[in-house]
Amino acid sequence: MPPSSRSILATTALPYANGPLHLGHLLEAIQADIWVRYMRLRGHAVVFVCADDAHGTPIMLKAAQEGIPPEQLIAGVQADHLSDFVRFGIRFDHYHSTHSPENHTLVLQFYEALKTGQHLAIRNIQQMYDPEACLFLPDRYIRGTCPRCGALDQYGDNCEVCGASYSPSELVSPHSILSGKTPEMRETEHVFVRLEGFHDRLRQFVHQGTLDRGVARKLDEWMGGELRDWDITRDSPYFGFPIPDRPGQFFYVWLDAPIGYLASFSAWAHAHPGTVFTDWLKADSPTELYHFLGKDIIYFHGLFWPALLAAAGFRLPSGLFVHGFLTVGGQKMSKSRGTFLTARDFAEIHPPEALRYYLATKLGAGIEDLDLDLPALLRRFNSDLVGKLVNLAARSTPFLATDSGSRLSGSLPDPDLYDRFWQEQKPIGLAYEARDFSRALRTIMDLADQANQYFTACAPWGARQNDPERARGIATETLNLFRLLSGYLKPVVPELVARTEAWLGVDTERWEDLAHPLLDRPLPPYTQLLTRSAEPVPGVTIHPGSTDLPPPPPETLAMNESPAPIDITFFNQMELRVARILTAEKVEGSEKLLRLRISLGHEERTVFAGIQAAYAPESLVGRLTVVVANLAPRKMRFGVSEAMVLAASDGASGPFLLSPDSGATPGMIVR
Numbered sequence: 001m002p003p004s005s006r007s008i009l010a011t012t013a014l015p016y017a018n019g020p021l022h023l024g025h026l027l028e029a030i031q032a033d034i035w036v037r038y039m040r041l042r043g044h045a046v047v048f049v050c051a052d053d054a055h056g057t058p059i060m061l062k063a064a065q066e067g068i069p070p071e072q073l074i075a076g077v078q079a080d081h082l083s084d085f086v087r088f089g090i091r092f093d094h095y096h097s098t099h100s101p102e103n104h105t106l107v108l109q110f111y112e113a114l115k116t117g118q119h120l121a122i123r124n125i126q127q128m129y130d131p132e133a134c135l136f137l138p139d140r141y142i143r144g145t146c147p148r149c150g151a152l153d154q155y156g157d158n159c160e161v162c163g164a165s166y167s168p169s170e171l172v173s174p175h176s177i178l179s180g181k182t183p184e185m186r187e188t189e190h191v192f193v194r195l196e197g198f199h200d201r202l203r204q205f206v207h208q209g210t211l212d213r214g215v216a217r218k219l220d221e222w223m224g225g226e227l228r229d230w231d232i233t234r235d236s237p238y239f240g241f242p243i244p245d246r247p248g249q250f251f252y253v254w255l256d257a258p259i260g261y262l263a264s265f266s267a268w269a270h271a272h273p274g275t276v277f278t279d280w281l282k283a284d285s286p287t288e289l290y291h292f293l294g295k296d297i298i299y300f301h302g303l304f305w306p307a308l309l310a311a312a313g314f315r316l317p318s319g320l321f322v323h324g325f326l327t328v329g330g331q332k333m334s335k336s337r338g339t340f341l342t343a344r345d346f347a348e349i350h351p352p353e354a355l356r357y358y359l360a361t362k363l364g365a366g367i368e369d370l371d372l373d374l375p376a377l378l379r380r381f382n383s384d385l386v387g388k389l390v391n392l393a394a395r396s397t398p399f400l401a402t403d404s405g406s407r408l409s410g411s412l413p414d415p416d417l418y419d420r421f422w423q424e425q426k427p428i429g430l431a432y433e434a435r436d437f438s439r440a441l442r443t444i445m446d447l448a449d450q451a452n453q454y455f456t457a458c459a460p461w462g463a464r465q466n467d468p469e470r471a472r473g474i475a476t477e478t479l480n481l482f483r484l485l486s487g488y489l490k491p492v493v494p495e496l497v498a499r500t501e502a503w504l505g506v507d508t509e510r511w512e513d514l515a516h517p518l519l520d521r522p523l524p525p526y527t528q529l530l531t532r533s534a535e536p537v538p539g540v541t542i543h544p545g546s547t548d549l550p551p552p553p554p555e556t557l558a559m560n561e562s563p564a565p566i567d568i569t570f571f572n573q574m575e576l577r578v579a580r581i582l583t584a585e586k587v588e589g590s591e592k593l594l595r596l597r598i599s600l601g602h603e604e605r606t607v608f609a610g611i612q613a614a615y616a617p618e619s620l621v622g623r624l625t626v627v628v629a630n631l632a633p634r635k636m637r638f639g640v641s642e643a644m645v646l647a648a649s650d651g652a653s654g655p656f657l658l659s660p661d662s663g664a665t666p667g668m669i670v671r
Contacts, residue, residue, distance in 0.1 A: 007287040008046045009280060010036050011261045013297060014053035014098065017074040018062050021084045021343040023355070023372065027326040030356050031363055031435065032292040033090045035321075037491035038432040041511045047275075049264040051096035051103075052078045055240035056253040057138045061178075063239075070239045074099055084343040088352040089494050094271075096264035098256050103263035107241055107256045113312040114193060121192045121229060128156075128168050128183035130176040136235045137168070137176055137183055144171035158296060163218070165299045191246065192229035198307040199227060201316075205306050210319040214367060219302045230304055258305045261291070262314070281314045288318040295322050295367045321435060324369035341372075350374075350533055353493045354381035360437040360492045382532045384441075385493065387603025388448040390530045392455070392482035393500070395597065395604055397526040398583055399460045399475035409469070409476040410520040417454065417477065418517055421447055421484050425511055428488055437492070444488050451481040456599075461582060461621060480517040487514040499529050531640045532605070534632035575630035576670035578660050579643070584617035587638050595638070596620065596645065600629060601667025605642035611655055626658045626670055 012032045015025050029050075036048045054074040063070040074097060082095050096102070114120050128137045142156030147170040151161035156168035168174060169185070176183050195202075206219045232255045233243060240250040262281065269275040280287045293301050298320070306316045328341075346355060358377040361384075362370045400406040412418055424443060431440035455478045460471035483500070487508050490497040501507055503524060508514060579598040587593040592610040594617055607627065628644040647655035660668070 006039075006044045007280065008039060008044055008290065009265055009287060010046055010048050010290045011264075011292065012050050013291075013293045014051050014257055014260055015081055016056075016058070017052040017054040017077040017081075017097070018059050019077070021081055023341050023343065023346060024326045026084075026088055026090075026343055026355065027359055027370065028292050028294060028323060029085060029090045030088065030359050031323060031437075032321075034356075034360060034437060034491045035292075035432070035435055037494060038429070041490065041508075042429065042433075043510055047093050047265060047268060047280075048091070049094045049096070049261065049268060050092050051098055051100075051260045051264045052081060053253065053257045053260065054078075054097045054099040055250075055256060057135065057141065057234075057238060060237065060239035071099070084347075087347050088343060089356060094264050094268035096260065096267050098253075098260035098263065100260075100263055100267070102266045102270075103256055103260050104241055106259050106263050106266065107251055108244070110255070110259055110308055110312045111243070111251070114308075117311050119194050119197055119307075119311050121194050122189060123192065124187050124189050125231070126169060126185040127188050127190075127235075128174065128176075129186040130178055130181060130183055132179040132181055133176065135237055136186070136188070137178070138234075139168050141177050142168045142171060142174050142183060143177055144174035147172055158299075160296060163295065163298070165222075188235055190231050190233045190249075191243070192231050193304070193307065193311075194229050195227035195303060195307055196229075198310055199223065201310050202227075202303055202306055205316050206302065211302075212320075212322060212365070212367065215298055215302065215320060215322050218298060222299060222303060227303065254300060254304070255308075258300070258308065283313055283315050285315050287315070289315060290319050290321055291317055292321045292323070295324055298322060322367045323363070324367045327369050327371045330371060350378065351381065353385070353496055353530075354378060354533055357381055357385060357441075357493055361441050363435065363437045364439070365435045378533050383603060384445050384448070385496070386530050386532050387600075387605075388445060388452060389482065389485060389489070390496075391604045392448065392451055392478055392485070393526065393529060394606065395455060395582065396460075396475040396478040396482070397523065398597075399464060399471045400479070400523055402472070406523040406525070407472075408479065408519055408521050408523060409473045411473070412477045412480065412517055412519070413470070413473040414454075414477055415517075418480060418484070421451075421481055422515055425488065425514070429511070432491060440488075441492070444485055447481075447488075448485055451478060451485065454478065454481070476517075476519070479523075483518060484514050487511065496530055503527060503529070528606075528640060532633045532642050573630075574628055576626055576646075577629040578664045578666055578668040578670065579625055579627045579629075579645075580666040581620045581623050581625060584615075584620040586612060586617060590638065593638065594620070598625075598627065598643065598645075599666045600627075601665065606639060607643045607645055608636055608638060608641040609645045609647075611645070611647065611657065614655055615657070620657075623657070624660055624664060624666070626660060 010032060012028050015021060036046050039046050052074060059070050059073060063073040066073065078097055085092065128142055130137050139157035140155050143153055145152055146154045146159040146162065146164060147166055148159060148164040149162040151159055154160060156171055156174065158165050174183060175181065203223060206216050206223070232252045233246065233249045234240065234252050236248045236250070238250040240253060241256060243249050243251055266277050269277045279285060291301055301320055309316050354377055358380055359370070361380060397406065400408065424447060428440045428443050431437070455474065458474040460474040463471040483504060486497050486500045490508060504518065506518065577600055579600055581596050582599055582604065583597040585595050587595050587608065592612050593608045594612050594615070596607045596609055598605055598607055626646045628646065631644045634641045646658045648658060649655045
């Protein structure tokens with residue numbers, strides 16, 4: 001391990017174990033996964049853990065509704081959560097549950113430390129009780145008007161509009177979400193953590209210089225007055241850990257949930273004998289501890305959780321990495337409000353890599369909300385990853401052919417260009433570490449544009465016949481730029497890069513592995529690394545690999561026949577563009593098809609066209625034609641066709657490719 005390497009424990013907030021993951025959950029997990037992957041590429045030792053938040057009244061009620069024990073419910077949900085995380089390329093070192101022996105042991109340890117330090121207070125409180133449901137209501141089972149800003153339909157403990165924290169009794173016009181009735185106030189005895197005793201330690205934590213300024217200001221605001229005590233008990237019936245010295249009461253889920261971070265790490269450490277749990281988490285440990293979390297739980301992680309850690313003698317967080325909400329049409333994604341798309345639903349329709357990439361282009365180091373725009377997500381995926389990045393590999397490999405197969409040249413025609421691209425790893429790396437992923441990706445895609453411009457300007461197709469070594473050198477340089485940019489994107493789209501590295505026969509474990517280009521080595525035949533995802537057209541549903549657009553008129557349509565009339569709206573749904581044919585070749589095993597590589601100006605695509613009988617492949621290179629650019633990608637036996645070339649025919653002669661007038665350039669829209 002390099003001398004400068006750091007030991008880091010990273011966590012994400014715990015998903016609640018009563019339902020599927022939605023895209024709001026994935027925002028945080030993807031952000032953390034990208035950061036962790038980058039830090040590992042720089043040689044740092046990172047342990048990345050999470051767990052299901054498995055206690056509380058909601059889980060108890062849902063299990064009863066389904067007629068199963070709570071333990072069975074949370075086990076099934078945990079398996080589903082982990083499956084979804086894996087589907088989206090999120091790799092935790094350990095994914096645990098707060099309903100675990102490790103967490104039970106730690107919770108009791110924290111409780112004893114709080115008692116020993118005289119940080120607990122016992123007093124009677126008035127608590128909201130639903131007489132129809134016959135239970136004390138969790139804070140989130142009470143809704144009403146925020147007492148601070150007046151926002152309607154807010155939770156009983158926290159306002160999603162202004163971020164205020166309060167007790168359920170402070171809500172205006174509260175009602176139970178179980179029965180709809182106004183809750184009754186009943187007296188019960190509870191245990192509280194006295195936060196005021198940690199005031200100086202918390203102020204030191206807030207001002208240690210690692211928190212976002214906006215987060216620190218908010219915590220400062222909360223610490224401006226006396227810190228209110230924190231209730232850590234719940235009355236039976238309740239699903240959770242029982243309190244040993246208080247029969248009929250349980251630890252509140254918000255006590256054992258954050259301790260679940262440490263429990264998950266404890267389970268991982270137990271499976272790795274060289275790791276000593278206390279060495280990583282003792283108060284003076286050089287290990288860094290970072291929590292990724294949403295802005296709605298800043299109070300818990302910025303005040304309550306550091307106080308618990310201080311009481312138990314553990315180290316405090318090195319930093320809180322806070323993000324905003326993922327919104328849809330400006331509204332927060334929420335299971336309870338029904339405004340969410342599940343992770344599984346998304347993955348069944350669109351590539352998970354598209355979501356990872358899109359979120360990365362939007363994520364900065366701040367806590368601004370991100371609004372989900374599915375058409376923009378797919379356009380960005382197709383344009384950047386398919387049209388710019390993978391395009392570099394697809395367009396360069398045909399020029400690497402030798403008599404004995406494809407092979408990279410022994411040197412680069414422009415080594416300074418590669419070196420200049422390599423030097424960009426410094427600002428890109430700084431952006432990744434600062435979690436300013438959008439800045440990192442802007443730089444990477446600007447380099448991808450430059451690499452495509454280099455290839456186009458060098459025009460290897462012109463040298464292919466007379467100077468094949470020059471053409472091979474240009475292709476070698478371009479392919480190495482592709483490999484370098486893929487390495488820069490490895491934290492964001494790891495599965496795409498894994499396919500790329502498997503094809504190239506390399507394994508990039510550290511960014512430093514990218515400093516030197518690949519030269520003088522054989523290259524296997526190119527296989528499709530990524531295919532375009534169909535972009536939705538207004539009024540038309542398109543799924544990947546489908547052809548849901550209405551079919552074009554048959555080629556055998558007689559010249560005096562006409563299909564049913566269409567209106568301008570339908571015509572405008574078709575994206576017709578000018579394209580230049582870059583390469584053309586016969587398809588082995590087909591007597592009709594030619595494989596064309598076309599340029600739309602800003603990107604390239606592969607198209608299979610049934611015109612072999614009418615055109616010699618070499619006669620098409622350099623020619624302009626017209627294509628349907630937004631036709632859904634079509635999987636064929638020979639590959640994926642990513643557009644449709646337009647041709648004329650009367651059924652007896654043809655086909656004849658359509659060609660635009662002089663002056664047209666690739667990418668122009670045909671109207």
